[in-house]
Amino acid sequence: MQRRAPASYALLAPPAEPAEVEAAQKAMGLRFPTDLLESLACHNGITEWANLIPGQPPMSVAEILDHWKMCVEIAGDDPDLTEADEDGEPWWHPKWVPWAQSDGDSQVIDMREGPHHGRLGSAAHDDVGSFDDGWPSLAVYLTAVADALDHGGEVDGSTPYLTPEGELWWASPNQTELNGAPLTPAPRTDETAALP
Structure with a gap:
């Protein structure tokens, strides 16, 4: 990207500060997966909206924390938002780490324990979460x-x-x-x- 699309490359933010990453994990009560930590150690999101990857643009640590807090607050104790629907997923789960977002729709990393730990899926603002068309991990x-x-x-x-x-x-x-x-x-x- 640096050689072929320098204007886009210039929008990649500098690496995240380790202390900020640690504080966000503590506030969220979970650990980020290794692949997200490695990504944030390269670029702390982007400096302005850009179509640098398919789907939503990556967020900074502060944006990840803010989006997570917003979704947790909206979901609250409402079973319509926190309990799985017939497809097996809730609107939001507190062990989802949003890493990319646009217009309220986000890509999330599933940090729930089990065989699908670390998989990448989506959480739309007006629908339940889905991992049907997701990826095994952010790294993949x-x-x-x-x-x-x-x-x-x-x-x-x-x-x-x-x-x-x-x-x-x-x-x-x-x-x-x-x-x-x-x-x-x-x-x-x-x-x-x-x-x-």
């Missing part, structure tokens, strides 16, 4: 994103493109424009290996 998801950037391909039905300004943009396969401006497929590593 981010690896798929990196592979699509390096070698082409889709992640969650989106492929990487570049805007005329050289910004990264994820969109449906075969999309050719964004708001009337052309989109070009992001160059793959093997296509740019010879570039200086």
Whole structure:
């Protein structure tokens, strides 16, 4: 991204402060998974909204804590929000760690004990949580994103493109424009290996 979409790369925030990460975990009463800790040690979210990955943009530690607190407060003791529906998931669970969010819809990491510990799913603001189309972990998801950037391909039905300004943009396969401006497929590593 730094070489091929520098404007987008510049939106990645500096690493999170370890003390802030520890304080957030303490406030939430749970430990973040290793892959989220490693991600936050690289970039504490992004500095402004951008389409850097498929789906919602990653949040900073402060945003993770704020979104988690908001959802826990909204859910409260309401069984309609805290108990599983017929599909097996509640609207919100306090052991979900939101790591990416947009318009109230978030990607969450399931920190409940059991065989699905650490899986990645979604929590929509107007629906129950779902792990049906999720990922085994944040690391698996981010690896798929990196592979699509390096070698082409889709992640969650989106492929990487570049805007005329050289910004990264994820969109449906075969999309050719964004708001009337052309989109070009992001160059793959093997296509740019010879570039200086």
